[in-house]
Amino acid sequence: DVMTVAEYNRLSQVFPEAEIADASAMFRALRSVKSEFEQKLLKEDGIHHQAAYERIPAIYRAGMTDVELQIEIERALRLEGCLGLFRVQGGSMELFMGNILVGDNADSPTPYDFAMGGAGADASLPVGASGEPIVAGKTVMVDACGNFNGYMTDMTRCFRVGEVSELAMKAHELSISVNRRLAQFGAGTPAKQLYEEAVKMVEEA
Missing domain, CATH: 3.90.230.10 (Creatinase/methionine aminopeptidase superfamily)
Structure with missing residues (x-):
């Protein structure tokens, strides 16, 4: 869903009657499921x-x-x-x-x-x-x-x-806890919510 200006200009010349529109949102929605x-x-x-x-x-x-x-x-x-x-x-x-x-x-x-x-x-x-x-x-x-x-x-x-080091082991154990917690969220959970939950756990640790 990304092209250079040169590609855009070339396609505009090849298909002068066509309307060129941004299909990024459509492709991303298709790929998301x-x-x-x-x-x-x-x-x-x-x-x-x-x-x-x-x-x-x-x-x-x-x-x-x-x-x-x-x-x-x-x-x-x-x-x-x-x-x-x-x-x-x-x-x-x-x-x-x-x-x-x-x-x-x-x-x-x-x-x-x-x-x-x-x-x-x-x-x-x-x-x-x-x-x-x-x-x-x-x-x-x-x-x-x-x-x-x-x-x-x-x-x-x-x-x-x-x-x-003990600090490295604690950080590793925390990352495991975060992953296990996020695995409890169901399919379709927005990535933003997962990120915020992970940040919250790290800040509280």
């Missing part, structure tokens, strides 16, 4: 996605960097059947197969409209893994996408190497 067929594809996608994620503990090797771990996770996803291409809505939005954030790199800001950051491996693409060594006491967040049949799933899992 999935048919039974689409739900079936998403469930199948999730099964393959989970199967790849179950390999992550065995994939990790001591001394790895976040980039090295990400490469191996991407390999596991491709071997599971992931198509490797992901479409992202939004201007100037770019996405590879996923994001691996280790330790303090998770706090690195990014210009992208994502819920996560990361310095990235190069300033030209400032998001995600940065070459951070994965050592004892570090947390590892794996947020990789699945696309096995044209429909995307997104799965995030957190791991730790050895013992981590």
Whole structure:
């Protein structure tokens, strides 16, 4: 539902008698409710996605960097059947197969409209893994996408190497509590309401 001015002008010339109108709202409404067929594809996608994620503990090797771990996770996803291409809505939005954030790199800001950051491996693409060594006491967040049949799933899992700080454990436990609480809301709940409930729980913790 997005096009450049050049595309708009070209279509206006090709179809001079046609009325060109904004169909964004129609497309978004259509995408917001999935048919039974689409739900079936998403469930199948999730099964393959989970199967790849179950390999992550065995994939990790001591001394790895976040980039090295990400490469191996991407390999596991491709071997599971992931198509490797992901479409992202939004201007100037770019996405590879996923994001691996280790330790303090998770706090690195990014210009992208994502819920996560990361310095990235190069300033030209400032998001995600940065070459951070994965050592004892570090947390590892794996947020990789699945696309096995044209429909995307997104799965995030957190791991730790050895013992981590008490604060990190409390934050992780709180995030689990938030997810369990939000899972109690029924289908069709506005995203705004879910967000506000999550913020409330965090502020009260």
